[in-house]
Structure formats: structure tokens, C-alpha cells
Amino acid sequence: MNKIITISREFGSGGREIGKRLADELGFAYYDQEIIKEICKETGMHEGYVEGVAEKAISLISTQFGHTFYNQQQIDVLVSQQKIIQELASKGNCVVVGHGCAEILAERNPFSIFVYADMEAKIKRCRAKGPEEEKLTEKELVRKIKDVDKNRKKIHEMIAPTRWGEKENYDLCVNTTNVEIKKVIPGLAMYAMEYFGNE
Amino acid sequence: MNKIITISREFGSGGREIGKRLADELGFAYYDQEIIKEICKETGMHEGYVEGVAEKAISLISTQFGHTFYNQQQIDVLVSQQKIIQELASKGNCVVVGHGCAEILAERNPFSIFVYADMEAKIKRCRAKGPEEEKLTEKELVRKIKDVDKNRKKIHEMIAPTRWGEKENYDLCVNTTNVEIKKVIPGLAMYAMEYFGNE
Numbered sequence: 081m082n083k084i085i086t087i088s089r090e091f092g093s094g095g096r097e098i099g100k101r102l103a104d105e106l107g108f109a110y111y112d113q114e115i116i117k118e119i120c121k122e123t124g125m126h127e128g129y130v131e132g133v134a135e136k137a138i139s140l141i142s143t144q145f146g147h148t149f150y151n152q153q154q155i156d157v158l159v160s161q162q163k164i165i166q167e168l169a170s171k172g173n174c175v176v177v178g179h180g181c182a183e184i185l186a187e188r189n190p191f192s193i194f195v196y197a198d199m200e201a202k203i204k205r206c207r208a209k210g211p212e213e214e215k216l217t218e219k220e221l222v223r224k225i226k227d228v229d230k231n232r233k234k235i236h237e238m239i240a241p242t243r244w245g246e247k248e249n250y251d252l253c254v255n256t257t258n259v260e261i262k263k264v265i266p267g268l269a270m271y272a273m274e275y276f277g278n279e
Numbered sequence: 280m281n282k283i284i285t286i287s288r289e290f291g292s293g294g295r296e297i298g299k300r301l302a303d304e305l306g307f308a309y310y311d312q313e314i315i316k317e318i319c320k321e322t323g324m325h326e327g328y329v330e331g332v333a334e335k336a337i338s339l340i341s342t343q344f345g346h347t348f349y350n351q352q353q354i355d356v357l358v359s360q361q362k363i364i365q366e367l368a369s370k371g372n373c374v375v376v377g378h379g380c381a382e383i384l385a386e387r388n389p390f391s392i393f394v395y396a397d398m399e400a401k402i403k404r405c406r407a408k409g410p411e412e413e414k415l416t417e418k419e420l421v422r423k424i425k426d427v428d429k430n431r432k433k434i435h436e437m438i439a440p441t442r443w444g445e446k447e448n449y450d451l452c453v454n455t456t457n458v459e460i461k462k463v464i465p466g467l468a469m470y471a472m473e474y475f476g477n478e
Binding site for chain 1: 388393395397444446447449450451452453454456457458462463465466467468469470471472473474476
């Protein structure tokens with residue numbers, strides 16, 4: 081059976097960096113932006129729109145009276161996403177970041193990681209990494225961090241009965257507040273391989 | 280600065296086993312039952328009583344109208360516990376299990392782990408490890424698992440403003456549902472040392 085590591089994460093916590101470095105360390109394929117590109121190919125929709133639905137934008141999903149509504153295009157993206165993630169995971173050992181991967185791939189017994197951090201650490205990481213975030217005020221950045229996660233939570237709830245970010249849904253929860261990510265990769269990689277060895 | 284690993288855990292999740300094995304792997308001192316013995320020495324109280332207050336028994340702490348009351352003896356045990364944990368942690372590198380150690384030692388920047396598992400896995404572990412638990416019916420065992428954790432939560436809330444078991448309060452949360460503990464110790468130990476290397 082393929083060894084699959086899924087990374088779910090709070091925005092700004094460094095989950096993508098953990099996923100990329102873990103894939104490099106283990107010689108696994110790494111899927112993140114590739115998923116978006118494949119959805120675009122399949123649906124013929126624009127990358128910005130697909131990325132918005134699958135990952136980021138709040139405004140694309142409308143909420144009224146406490147209920148969330150999705151239009152047909154949005155549903156097409158989410159259905160296509162599920163299919164593509166399944167196809168990629170069937171190819172070989174891999175690390176998949178975001179896109180509800182832990183839930184979509186649950187039946188393949190992935191090693192599922194959730195990455196999180198304190199707000200202060202997330203702000204610092206956003207400022208250091210994201211050119212887009214550099215222009216935002218502190219208040220705007222906090223709002224963005226919260227909004228992106230709120231959207232991830234919504235998408236999670238569309239595809240799974242569990243709650244996003246609750247430790248019970250993951251095999252390991254990694255707090256990056258006090259760590260330099262590249263330094264903890266060998267330990268994380270070893271833990272993951274020990275986990276798979278157990279199957 | 281001493282390297283301190285704190286293990287907080289759900290009852291039946293194997294947190295004690297992780298702590299003991301991690302201490303062996305790293306050559307760190309291991310403190311768990313020793314804390315109880317030291318409290319007994321200091322307070323002159325009986326081991327069963329001390330263990331009850333510090334760890335297990337629910338009936339010793341009375342709850343009325345949603346408020347929790349503690350008697351003087353119970354408070355003496357908890358105060359003594361804090362003092363003893365600080366003394367032990369000042370001696371050298373160590374792993375401390377339970378007793379609100381993550382909160383008591385917070386200022387010493389410990390690497391704090393929370394260990395948890397599904398109810399089914401906890402029942403299985405209790406049956407395999409605890410001779411006391413062998414006699415209980417399934418329903419009684421589930422009740423015991425929930426009650427012990429409820430008490431840990433109460434004690435935690437006495438000594439810290441944070442919430443017990445919430446991932447935000449720990450550096451790493453380890454789900455033991457799908458792992459054989461002894462197999463993941465080298466990876467955990469490596470991660471811990473990488474964490475300390477970062478300080």
C-alpha cells in the first residue's frame with residue numbers, strides 16, 4: 081500500500097513548508113499547487129477561481145442566515161478535487177497538503193498531520209514569507225488568517241462529518257510556534273516511517 | 280538550561296509508557312509515581328489519599344451547583360505537588376508525567392506532549408495493562424476513563440488559565456490509536472532533541 085502523508089494546517093503555521101521538506105526528506109511525491117492545476121485542466125475553469133474555491137476566498141461561498149450555499153461551479157471544483165487527489169494518491173508514496181486531503185484519503189490510512197501555531201507566530205511567518213501579506217496592516221493580516229481558516233473549516237465540513245483542526249481527527253498535531261521547521265524534519269520523517277512500519 | 284519533557288495524557292492512551300520509554304531512550308530522569316511519594320513525605324499524608332487528590336479519585340473533590348470545592352488537605356497536596364515538581368525539574372534533564380506538569384513547569388520552556396487516543400483504543404490498552412480494569416464491565420471502564428480525565432481537567436483548571444487537552448497548549452499532540460508505542464519512540468526522541476536544539 082502506498083505511504084501517504086496528509087498535511088492539514090492553519091494559515092501561516094508553516095504546514096506547506098513542513099509538507100515540502102518532509103517529501104524531500106523521504107523521497108515522496110509532493111502535491112499541493114499541482115492539485116489546483118489538475119482541477120483547472122479537468123473543469124476548464126480559471127486557476128484563480130479554482131484556487132479561491134478550493135483554498136482561499138471566502139466571498140465565493142455565500143453565507144446567509146447561518147447557512148452556507150454553493151453554486152454549481154463551486155461544487156464542480158470540489159468534486160473534481162476529490163477525484164484528482166484520489167488519482168494522485170494512487171500513483172505512489174506522497175505528501176498531500178490541504179484540500180481536505182486527510183478526509184478525502186481517509187480510507188487509504190494516511191499518516192495525518194495537523195500543523196498549527198500561535199497567532200503571533202503565524203503573523204511573523206506570514207510577514208517573512210508572503211509578499212502579498214507584507215502590505216497588510218496587523219489588523220488586516222489577523223483578519224485574513226482567521227478568514228482563510230474559517231473557509232478551510234467550511235470546506236472540511238462539506239466533505240467530512242468531523243471537525244477541522246480537532247486533534248482527534250489527526251495522528252499527530254505539530255505546534256510550530258517554538259520551532260524552526262527545517263530542524264525538526266528528520267524527527268518528523270522518522271516518526272512517520274515508524275508509523276507506517278506499524279501497519 | 281535543563282531539558283524538560285512534560286507528558287500530559289488521557290487515561291488509557293499510553294502516555295505513561297511514552298514517558299518512561301522516552302526517558303530511557305534519552306537517558307533522562309523519569310518522574311511520575313516518585314512525585315506522589317515525595318508529596319507523602321512532605322505532607323505526612325497517606326499515599327492512597329495523595330494519589331487520589333493528585334491524579335485519580337473524583338469523590339475527593341466535591342462539586343455543587345456547578346462549582347468545585349477543595350478542602351485544606353486537598354489544597355496542601357496540590358501546593359506540595361507544585362513545589363516538588365519544581366525541585367525535581369531543577370535537578371537535570373527529565374521527563375515528567377501528569378500532575379499538571381506542563382503548566383507547573385511552563386516557565387522552564389519544557390517540550391510539552393499531549394497523548395490521546397480513541398475510546399476503543401483506550402479500552403483495549405486498559406484491558407491489556409491494568410489488572411484493576413480487568414474486572415470492570417465495558418460500561419464501567421468507559422465511565423472510569425471519562426471520570427479520571429474529568430478530574431485531570433479540574434485539577435488543570437485549578438492551576439492554569441488554559442484548557443486541558445487543547446492542542447494549543449502543547450508542542451506536540453500524539454494520537455496513539457494506530458501506533459505501537461515502542462516503535463515510535465526513536466522518532467519522538469529525535470523530534471524532542473531537535474526542538475531543544477532550537478532554543
